[in-house]
Amino acid sequence: xxxxxxxxxxxxxxxxxxxxxxxxxxxxxxxxxxxxxxxxxxxxxxxxxxxxxxxxxxxxxxxxxxxxxxxxxxxxxxxxxxxxxxxxxxxxxxxxxxxxxxxxxxxxxxxxxxxxx
Amino acid sequence: xxxxxxxxxxxxxxxxxxxxxxxxxxxxxxxxxxxxxxxxxxxxxxxxxxxxxxxxxxxxxxxxxxxxxxxxxxxxxxxxxxxxxxxxxxxxxxxxxxxxxxxxxxxxxxxxxxxxx
Numbered sequence: 001x002x003x004x005x006x007x008x009x010x011x012x013x014x015x016x017x018x019x020x021x022x023x024x025x026x027x028x029x030x031x032x033x034x035x036x037x038x039x040x041x042x043x044x045x046x047x048x049x050x051x052x053x054x055x056x057x058x059x060x061x062x063x064x065x066x067x068x069x070x071x072x073x074x075x076x077x078x079x080x081x082x083x084x085x086x087x088x089x090x091x092x093x094x095x096x097x098x099x100x101x102x103x104x105x106x107x108x109x110x111x112x113x114x115x116x117x
Numbered sequence: 118x119x120x121x122x123x124x125x126x127x128x129x130x131x132x133x134x135x136x137x138x139x140x141x142x143x144x145x146x147x148x149x150x151x152x153x154x155x156x157x158x159x160x161x162x163x164x165x166x167x168x169x170x171x172x173x174x175x176x177x178x179x180x181x182x183x184x185x186x187x188x189x190x191x192x193x194x195x196x197x198x199x200x201x202x203x204x205x206x207x208x209x210x211x212x213x214x215x216x217x218x219x220x221x222x223x224x225x226x227x228x229x230x231x232x233x234x
């Protein structure tokens with residue numbers, strides 16, 4: 001059994017997803033967001049954002065999707081987006097094993113993969 | 118944006134999963150559980166139970182996994198299990214498209230697939 005509150009208590013860094021479970025080749029990752037991320041896209045997969053605590057926003061070229069606890073959104077494959085959160089937001093990501101957080105835009109915010117907690 | 122509370126308000130039957138989102142070939146389904154399900158297994162895939170409201174239990178041959186809101190569990194591929202909930206429990210299932218709820222044990226509780234809300 002995996003308890004989200006217990007897992008979130010184990011880290012404090014932002015924009016650095018931690019793997020908590022795998023279903024086949026799909027990973028479930030927890031991440032704390034604060035501030036603005038970088039524009040990027042994932043060319044080979046959709047990506048799920050599920051908000052567990054707080055509120056965040058996913059900006060697209062033509063719209064913003066606002067999410068709060070108890071809400072989820074699927075970012076379509078190959079579509080450029082920028083996550084942001086004014087205050088710290090607790091999120092679960094669901095995506096295939098091997099997806100890098102910054103997609104096609106590596107840089108300072110690129111996090112190591114497969115860090116389990 | 119998908120709001121779990123809004124989606125759960127749209128149905129009242131038990132043990133009949135409704136699809137709310139897809140990520141690649143993976144489906145996210147909401148289901149209300151109450152009472153005892155049937156022993157069954159899924160021979161070709163793991164299955165995620167994520168509890169959104171209430172409490173439930175997944176019984177295995179040798180143990181019981183208790184889950185409440187804010188907790189998740191991955192049922193391994195090919196392992197027989199029986200979900201149950203004393204009181205109504207609101208759950209999100211994550212599993213590949215095409216998975217039948219009763220797995221290898223079709224019967225009265227087998228629900229139609231691909232019912233979107």
